[in-house]
Amino acid sequence: MEGRRVIGLAARDESGHLSPYSFTLRKTGPEDVVLKVLYCGVDHTDLHQMRSEIFPINYPLVPGHEVVGEVVELGSEAKKFKLGDKVGVGCMISSCGKCMACESNSEQYCSERILTYGGTNKDGTPTQGGFSSAMVVHQKFVVKIPEKLAPEQAAPLLCAGVTAYSPLKQFYNPDKAIKAEILGLGGVGHLGVLIAKAMGHHVTVISSSENKRVEALEQLGADAFLVSSNAAEMEGAANSLDYILDTVPALHPLGPYISLLKVAGKLIFVGVATKPLCFNTEHLLLGTKSLTGSFIGSMEETQEILDFWSEKALTSMIEVVKADYINKAFEKMERNEVRYRFVLDVAGSNLE
Numbered sequence: 001m002e003g004r005r006v007i008g009l010a011a012r013d014e015s016g017h018l019s020p021y022s023f024t025l026r027k028t029g030p031e032d033v034v035l036k037v038l039y040c041g042v043d044h045t046d047l048h049q050m051r052s053e054i055f056p057i058n059y060p061l062v063p064g065h066e067v068v069g070e071v072v073e074l075g076s077e078a079k080k081f082k083l084g085d086k087v088g089v090g091c092m093i094s095s096c097g098k099c100m101a102c103e104s105n106s107e108q109y110c111s112e113r114i115l116t117y118g119g120t121n122k123d124g125t126p127t128q129g130g131f132s133s134a135m136v137v138h139q140k141f142v143v144k145i146p147e148k149l150a151p152e153q154a155a156p157l158l159c160a161g162v163t164a165y166s167p168l169k170q171f172y173n174p175d176k177a178i179k180a181e182i183l184g185l186g187g188v189g190h191l192g193v194l195i196a197k198a199m200g201h202h203v204t205v206i207s208s209s210e211n212k213r214v215e216a217l218e219q220l221g222a223d224a225f226l227v228s229s230n231a232a233e234m235e236g237a238a239n240s241l242d243y244i245l246d247t248v249p250a251l252h253p254l255g256p257y258i259s260l261l262k263v264a265g266k267l268i269f270v271g272v273a274t275k276p277l278c279f280n281t282e283h284l285l286l287g288t289k290s291l292t293g294s295f296i297g298s299m300e301e302t303q304e305i306l307d308f309w310s311e312k313a314l315t316s317m318i319e320v321v322k323a324d325y326i327n328k329a330f331e332k333m334e335r336n337e338v339r340y341r342f343v344l345d346v347a348g349s350n351l352e
């Protein structure tokens with residue numbers, strides 16, 4: 001049997017403009033799950049990829065890697081789920097299964113991992129993402145959405161949420177007072193604040209303007225808010241932090257932020273700066289500080305953040321939009337006007 005015919009929203013060139021696109025899913029294999037897509041989060045990485053800013057893309061490209069759906073078909077050996085289950089798919093849909101990364105449950109670092117979109121399926125067809133009426137994915141790369149979690153709330157956790165959760169987990173120690181900083185209050189950053197607070201950390205937000213101060217302190221529950229251009233505020237926080245989660249998707253100076261770390265503090269990059277960043281070595285060596293990075297999280301951690309979120313009864317700030325608004329949503333993201341994550345109502349947009 002041939003794969004299903006579906007309708008997605010695709011970029012055709014580096015302008016990144018999305019328009020309806022009809023394509024065929026790959027054939028359903030024995031361990032595959034077919035999901036009807038309900039919601040899909042809108043991530044800044046989608047924008048980078050639609051414009052070929054990270055690596056060259058073969059167009060048409062259907063983005064979307066924060067996918068929540070309902071199981072509508074199962075391969076003969078797909079026993080992990082049942083029809084009607086609410087499930088999620090994140091940034092990857094395959095890995096080799098036998099390298100060191102795969103064997104240590106870190107398949108996001110497998111050199112043969114296949115990304116949800118912008119990659120190539122084993123049958124040679126391009127992978128296409130969740131801005132589409134349906135998807136077919138191997139069950140290993142599908143997670144269960146907890147019963148208590150609304151599907152639109154679950155969507156941003158599948159990339160942005162696990163991206164913040166995975167590096168923060170190492171600091172999750174209820175017996176230790178941890179001082180954290182989230183740099184850049186966008187999709188990943190605002191989930192980072194909520195997760196860090198739920199882990200018991202003292203959380204400072206550093207933002208590029210005053211615009212988000214009240215929301216950060218009153219709605220997200222941050223303990224402090226600094227504006228990066230305010231030298232006096234920044235100096236007041238010097239040598240105080242255990243870690244900084246840097247979510248900024250652009251060129252920015254590092255010195256002022258490294259100075260905020262205490263001895264042995266860590267600056268963790270998750271934002272994709274599309275140009276090289278600079279720093280002076282003494283910023284690190286005078287304090288044995290480190291710069292590190294983190295890429296999404298493993299499948300195990302993706303399930304963990306969904307369960308953590310549900311257990312702690314957390315709520316993110318999202319704006320649910322329909323397909324006719326999607327290009328405007330990316331424009332607003334680029335102008336830094338999102339509060340704080342767009343989620344596309346795929347099923348409610350009647351793409352088919």
Ligand code: NAP
Pocket residue numbers: 042043044045046048159160163183184185186187188189206207208209212247248249250251252269270271272273294295296297333336338340
């Ligand atoms: P977003 O919603 O656009 O948020 C980014 C935030 O960074 C903005 O809200 C803004 O916060 C700040 N910012 C934006 N432009 C800036 C500039 N020119 N200078 C300083 N600050 C700026 O993006 P997102 O979806 O959270 O994604 C953030 C980054 O993480 C992107 O590069 C994305 O590709 C990357 N990402 C990485 C992973 C991973 O696995 N490592 C996963 C998901 C996303 P303020 O208004 O507070 O300044």
Ligand code: ZN
Pocket residue numbers: 095096097098099100101102107110111112113
């Ligand atoms: Zn591997």
